[in-house]
Amino acid sequence: MTDLPSTVEIREEGPREGFQIEPGPIPTDRKVALVDALSATGLHHIQVCSFVSPKLVPGWADAEAVVAGFAPRPGVTYTALWFNAAGLNRALAFKDRLKVEGAVTVVASEAFSLKNLNRDRAKNLEAQRANVAAHLAAGVAVPRISVQAAFGCNYSGDVPPAKVVEALADAFAIGAEQGLTLREATLADTMGWATPARIERVLGEVRARWPDLSLILHLHDTRGLGIANAHAGLRLGVSRFDTTVGGLGGCPFAGQPGAPGNIATEELVLLCEEMGIATGIDLEALVEAGRLAEDVVGRTLPSTMLRSGTLARFRQAA
Amino acid sequence: MTDLPSTVEIREEGPREGFQIEPGPIPTDRKVALVDALSATGLHHIQVCSFVSPKLVPGWADAEAVVAGFAPRPGVTYTALWFNAAGLNRALAFKDRLKVEGAVTVVASEAFSLKNLNRDRAKNLEAQRANVAAHLAAGVAVPRISVQAAFGCNYSGDVPPAKVVEALADAFAIGAEQGLTLREATLADTMGWATPARIERVLGEVRARWPDLSLILHLHDTRGLGIANAHAGLRLGVSRFDTTVGGLGGCPFAGQPGAPGNIATEELVLLCEEMGIATGIDLEALVEAGRLAEDVVGRTLPSTMLRSGTLARFRQAA
Numbered sequence: 001m002t003d004l005p006s007t008v009e010i011r012e013e014g015p016r017e018g019f020q021i022e023p024g025p026i027p028t029d030r031k032v033a034l035v036d037a038l039s040a041t042g043l044h045h046i047q048v049c050s051f052v053s054p055k056l057v058p059g060w061a062d063a064e065a066v067v068a069g070f071a072p073r074p075g076v077t078y079t080a081l082w083f084n085a086a087g088l089n090r091a092l093a094f095k096d097r098l099k100v101e102g103a104v105t106v107v108a109s110e111a112f113s114l115k116n117l118n119r120d121r122a123k124n125l126e127a128q129r130a131n132v133a134a135h136l137a138a139g140v141a142v143p144r145i146s147v148q149a150a151f152g153c154n155y156s157g158d159v160p161p162a163k164v165v166e167a168l169a170d171a172f173a174i175g176a177e178q179g180l181t182l183r184e185a186t187l188a189d190t191m192g193w194a195t196p197a198r199i200e201r202v203l204g205e206v207r208a209r210w211p212d213l214s215l216i217l218h219l220h221d222t223r224g225l226g227i228a229n230a231h232a233g234l235r236l237g238v239s240r241f242d243t244t245v246g247g248l249g250g251c252p253f254a255g256q257p258g259a260p261g262n263i264a265t266e267e268l269v270l271l272c273e274e275m276g277i278a279t280g281i282d283l284e285a286l287v288e289a290g291r292l293a294e295d296v297v298g299r300t301l302p303s304t305m306l307r308s309g310t311l312a313r314f315r316q317a318a
Numbered sequence: 319m320t321d322l323p324s325t326v327e328i329r330e331e332g333p334r335e336g337f338q339i340e341p342g343p344i345p346t347d348r349k350v351a352l353v354d355a356l357s358a359t360g361l362h363h364i365q366v367c368s369f370v371s372p373k374l375v376p377g378w379a380d381a382e383a384v385v386a387g388f389a390p391r392p393g394v395t396y397t398a399l400w401f402n403a404a405g406l407n408r409a410l411a412f413k414d415r416l417k418v419e420g421a422v423t424v425v426a427s428e429a430f431s432l433k434n435l436n437r438d439r440a441k442n443l444e445a446q447r448a449n450v451a452a453h454l455a456a457g458v459a460v461p462r463i464s465v466q467a468a469f470g471c472n473y474s475g476d477v478p479p480a481k482v483v484e485a486l487a488d489a490f491a492i493g494a495e496q497g498l499t500l501r502e503a504t505l506a507d508t509m510g511w512a513t514p515a516r517i518e519r520v521l522g523e524v525r526a527r528w529p530d531l532s533l534i535l536h537l538h539d540t541r542g543l544g545i546a547n548a549h550a551g552l553r554l555g556v557s558r559f560d561t562t563v564g565g566l567g568g569c570p571f572a573g574q575p576g577a578p579g580n581i582a583t584e585e586l587v588l589l590c591e592e593m594g595i596a597t598g599i600d601l602e603a604l605v606e607a608g609r610l611a612e613d614v615v616g617r618t619l620p621s622t623m624l625r626s627g628t629l630a631r632f633r634q635a636a
Contacts, residue, residue, distance in 0.1 A: 111636070152629070157636035192626060195592040196549055221542075223629070224585035224622045228546040231514055259626040267542035274513040302622065304542045308577040311470070311511060311541070318429070318475035 005239035007278045011045040011216070012038055012265055014293060015066070016081055018248030019059045020050055021261070022297045028062045030296045032069040037289040038245060039073040042281040043265075047079045047242075048098075051087035067094045083117075084127070085134035092138060102135035102142035104128050104174055104182065106167040111155035112148060112190065125170055132178050144216075145171040145185040150202060152193020159193070161205040168206065168213075184214040186242065189229065192222020192259065196232035203236050218242040219263045220250070221302065226263035227271060234277070243268050246290035246301035264303035266290055270311070283310050323557035325596045329363040329534070330356055330583055332611060333384070334399055336566030337377045338368055339579070340615045346380045348614045350387040355607040356563060357391040360599040361583075365397045365560075366416070369405035385412045401435075402445070403452035410456060420453035420460035422446050422492055422500065424485040429473035430466060430508065443488055450496050462534075463489040463503040468520060470511020477511070479523040486524065486531075502532040504560065507547065510540020510577065514550035521554050536560040537581045538568070539620065544581035545589055552595070561586050564608035564619035582621035584608055588629070601628050 015035050019026060035048050048070060054061035063080070072078060077099050080091050091100050105128060106121070107113035113121045135142045150164045168185060175182045187202065203215065217233045219226050219241070230241060242262065249261030266286045269279050290306045333353050337344060353366050366388060372379035381398070390396060395417050398409050409418050423446060424439070425431035431439045453460050468482045486503060493500045505520065521533065535551045537544050537559070548559060560580065567579030584604045587597050608624045 153636070154632045155636060157633040193629060195589060197593045221622060222626045223588055224539075224545050224582060225589055227542050228549045228589065231546045231549070260622045264542060270541055271513060271543055271546065275515045302620075304539060304578045304620065308510060308540045314472045315475040318471070318473060 003237035004234055004275065005237055005277060007239065007280075008234070008268075008272050009045060009240045010043065010265060010268060010279055010281065011047065011079075011240065011242045012043045012245060013047040013242050013262065014038065014244035014246065014248040014265065016047040016050050017244045017250070017262055018246075018293065018297060020052075020057050021250050022059060024059050026059070026296060028065045028069060031062070031066045034245075034289065034293055034296050035066065035070040037285075037292050039071065039076050041285040041289055042279075043286075044075065044280065045077050045079065047081060049080050051080055051082040051090040064090065064093070067097055070097075072097055084131055088131075088134055088138060088140065092140070100140055101144065102132065102140055103144040103146045103186070104132060104142060104171040105146045105148065106171045107148045108159045108163040108167045109149040109153035109156045112153045115155055116148065116190075121167075121170075125174065128171070129174055129177070132174055132180065136178060136180075142175070142180055143183050145175075145182050146188065147171075147185060148188050149190050150187040151189040151198050152191060154191045161202045164202055165205055165209055168210070172210075182213075184216060186216040186218050188218035188242075189220055190218075192220040192226070194219060194229045195225055196228050199229050199232040200236065203233070203238070214240070216240040216242065221247060221260050221263045227267050230263055230268055231271060234272070234275070241268055245286060245303075246293040246306060247303040248293055248297070248301060260302040264290070264301075264305065266303060266305045270305065274311070284312060321555035322552055322593065323555055323595060325557065325598075326552070326586075326590050327363060327558045328361065328583060328586060328597055328599065329365065329558065329560045330361045330563060331365040331560050331580065332356065332562035332564065332566040332583065334365040334368050335562045335568070335580055336564075336611065336615060338370075338375050339568050340377060342377050344377070344614060346383045346387060349380070349384045352563075352607065352611055352614050353384065353388040355603075355610050357389065357394050359603040359607055360597075361604075362393065362598065363395050363397065365399060367398050369398055369400040369408040382408065382411070385415055388415075390415055402449055406449075406452055406456060406458065410458070418458055419462070420450065420458055421462040421464045421504070422450060422460060422489040423464045423466065424489045425466045426477045426481040426485045427467040427471035427474045430471045433473055434466065434508075439485075439488075443492065446489070446492055447495070450492055450498065454496060454498075460493070460498055461501050463493075463500050464506065465489075465503060466506050467508050468505040469507040469516050470509060472509045479520045482520055483523055483527055486528070490528075500531075502534060504534040504536050506536035506560075507538055508536075510538040510544070512537060512547045513543055514546050517547050517550040518554065521551070521556070532558070534558040534560065539565060539578050539581045545585050548581055548586055549589060552590070552593070559586055563604065563621075564611040564624060565621040566611055566615070566619060578620040582608070582619075582623065584621060584623045588623065592629070602630060
């Protein structure tokens with residue numbers, strides 16, 4: 001009946017997602033402190049910053065200082081996000097600290113492409129062609145596709161699964177032109193439209209077309225269904241998820257200020273561990289990192305476990 | 319693979335759960351305003367108050383005034399909660415406005431029985447015997463069993479499914495002594511220990527023993543898994559759920575002050591409607607009632623949809 005994975009890879013994006021949307025300013029050393037706390041939790045993947053225009057995303061004007069400042073921990077892969085050659089070059093300056101890999105970013109909604117990337121889907125494909133070429137010229141691998149707005153869009157409403165397939169096909173076409181093997185794809189519920197049924201439908205259609213494509217789910221908990229959606233993904237054998245500690249984040253261009261952010265890392269870890277799926281993460285340390293994140297951003301984060309504590313704590317006391 | 323129900327019965331408990339735990343004092347007319355707002359949303363079941371000792375639960379010292387004050391709407395069933403003959407008598411004074419039915423309340427954790435009911439399980443069974451007799455003497459039906467701490471306990475840790483079966487068997491035995499037919503049972507995750515896997519396990523064991531027992535899930539969203547747990551229940555054909563608008567509530571005796579409350583009505587309605595399961599509820603009106611609830615209690619409630627708005631709103635604008 002289910003195809004549960006035996007282990008999951010949790011890709012922590014709290015620093016990158018969180019600090020891009022918080023009003024701030026947040027001192028650089030506090031951002032570094034959060035990355036260091038996350039490094040000590042057993043997480044194996046941490047996205048530490050965004051190399052984007054400081055005009056568009058002032059919260060990441062200090063990206064270089066954050067990357068230079070954290071203490072890399074053996075066994076942890078640190079990544080960053082960027083969308084163009086300029087961002088790539090900033091990342092490459094830190095290739096001793098960051099795993100530098102590119103992605104082909106496509107959008108399943110024309111309206112969101114205009115809002116978030118400031119160009120329509122056709123223009124974005126042109127930009128992605130140039131972006132891939134820049135990566136290859138710099139000797140940087142591009143193994144992944146990222147599909148934004150894969151489950152719905154605040155500007156265009158429901159996104160048919162066929163649009164996700166079309167966006168992926170566009171990305172594969174760009175890859176084929178340049179001799180790339182795209183092995184993995186992130187399906188992002190950027191604006192929180194996913195439901196378990198929609199996860200099943202979209203994953204079903206994508207897998208029917210590309211059965212060997214490794215899928216990553218990037219979920220937001222915009223309307224309370226985030227963990228139910230992750231569970232639907234787990235049941236379908238998805239073993240890689242993007243999350244944020246404390247539920248940090250939210251998209252600055254999604255048109256719903258105040259909406260909750262990504263699914264909380266600690267809630268997904270709890271779900272997995274209680275289902276017998278190993279994460280390798282110390283949940284108690286992660287909850288403490290979430291509380292630190294609240295202190296750093298100066299507000300209460302949406303994660304419920306920061307209020308309630310872990311089950312382990314109650315089990316020990318029982 | 320699944321046994322999804324075609325309709326669900328959502329039993330709104332926001333007023334009762336919420337006002338028992340809020341520090342208050344909250345003016346009676348504000349409580350009444352929330353009940354009236356909920357009545358206009360399409361909800362068919364609303365629990366309006368608790369007839370409990372004002373010493374133990376000061377927030378419900380005005381239970382009578384609330385029940386006398388709201389405007390009953392045709393087609394809506396209004397209920398209340400009580401735990402003994404004194405509470406029953408207070409409810410009976412309003413039998414023109416309330417559906418007065420009793421329940422046999424049992425606890426799957428000895429430790430929680432002592433904390434919440436101030437008596438051990440054996441003493442609770444004695445009390446339940448007297449309670450059932452009082453109901454029957456007053457001509458009041460007792461169709462339901464309520465199992466507290468059915469998925470775990472902050473004081474005793476994990477609760478084996480066998481303990482739930484044992485608690486139900488105790489309740490059936492009391493019923494049998496007094497010639498009762500107990501047709502339905504509420505399984506309450508009082509302290510937020512449930513996971514989808516645990517829901518499946520407990521429901522499986524209960525149904526193996528009593529295949530015809532109609533089950534109601536009463537879930538708390540203590541650690542972010544509440545809606546995933548409801549989804550697991552839906553997949554197993556559960557069609558009745560207790561919820562609270564805005565995620566009001568939380569148990570005053572659960573030992574985790576500040577923890578989130580019950581699953582939010584609007585999040586369950588969204589989940590159901592997006593899966594094609596009819597609820598009969600106007601989600602936009604419900605979200606407005608949730609915002610009123612925040613205004614009444616004077617704090618931000620955990621429900622994410624109060625921040626993000628409904629999908630319908632974005633669909634219309636698209």
